[in-house]
Amino acid sequence: MIIKQSKFVKSLSVFAPFPGQGLPEIAMVGKSNVGKSSLINNMTGNSKLARTSSEPGKTRLVNLYLINEAFFLVDLPGYGFARAPKQEKQKWADMIEGYLRNSKNLRHVFQLVDVRHAPTEDDQLMVEYLRHYDIPFTVVATKADKLSKAQRGRSIPVICRTLGVQPWEVMVHSSKDGTGKDRLMDLIEAQVAPADETEQ
Ligand SMILES: Nc1nc2c(ncn2[C@@H]2O[C@H](COP(=O)(O)OP(=O)(O)OP(=O)(O)O)[C@@H](O)[C@H]2O)c(=O)[nH]1
Numbered sequence: 001m002i003i004k005q006s007k008f009v010k011s012l013s014v015f016a017p018f019p020g021q022g023l024p025e026i027a028m029v030g031k032s033n034v035g036k037s038s039l040i041n042n043m044t045g046n047s048k049l050a051r052t053s054s055e056p057g058k059t060r061l062v063n064l065y066l067i068n069e070a071f072f073l074v075d076l077p078g079y080g081f082a083r084a085p086k087q088e089k090q091k092w093a094d095m096i097e098g099y100l101r102n103s104k105n106l107r108h109v110f111q112l113v114d115v116r117h118a119p120t121e122d123d124q125l126m127v128e129y130l131r132h133y134d135i136p137f138t139v140v141a142t143k144a145d146k147l148s149k150a151q152r153g154r155s156i157p158v159i160c161r162t163l164g165v166q167p168w169e170v171m172v173h174s175s176k177d178g179t180g181k182d183r184l185m186d187l188i189e190a191q192v193a194p195a196d197e198t199e200q
């Protein structure tokens with residue numbers, strides 16, 4: 001799939017109708033600073049589309065990006081930012097859950113984890129939540145450029161064990177050097193294709 005067009009459509013603090021609603025949605029979840037917004041920028045080839053920061057807690061709303069006039073990539077606030085005020089953290093959690101519970105067109109979630117670290121308790125809770133509500137997801141191990149292939153080989157099994165997924169289900173990705181981009185693009189393409197086409 002080639003992304004020819006990407007544009008910001010709307011930010012939501014509370015789930016509400018938005019222009020283009022009805023098209024498939026693919027959402028990014030993960031702890032603050034893991035690279036959710038960067039992944040959207042890398043996928044779309046537009047480094048200015050979603051705001052990123054080296055400081056955690058940059059994305060504070062549900063941001064909807066319309067891609068090729070055909071589907072949405074949805075950027076969500078992160079969780080697990082220990083230094084954020086309690087009230088703020090609760091607000092972000094409510095937004096994440098509000099979106100995941102209310103979207104009727106959510107096709108797939110990318111659960112991002114940092115390839116260098118064992119998933120946190122919050123990551124485990126998030127994955128349990130997705131399983132509980134039957135929301136299809138793929139684990140994306142981000143920041144792959146920060147580890148050698150050998151180091152990744154040691155790190156991925158820890159991610160798999162902690163989150164209860166198989167190694168071949170984990171997509172390794174780097175927004176910095178584009179590692180894994182093609183595989184993720186193929187996954188997006190399959191997820192947003194009309195149902196009758198995916199069964200051929
Ligand atoms: N080296 C490297 N840095 C990355 C990668 N992805 C993201 N980063 C950096 O990690 C930091 C956080 O990236 P964001 O995309 O803002 O993270 P986020 O998950 O959207 O964070 P919040 O909006 O705060 O939840 C930024 O400094 C990015 O440049 C990657 O694949 N490789």
Ligand SMILES: [Mg+2]
Nearest residue numbers: 036037058059
């Ligand atoms: Mg962000």
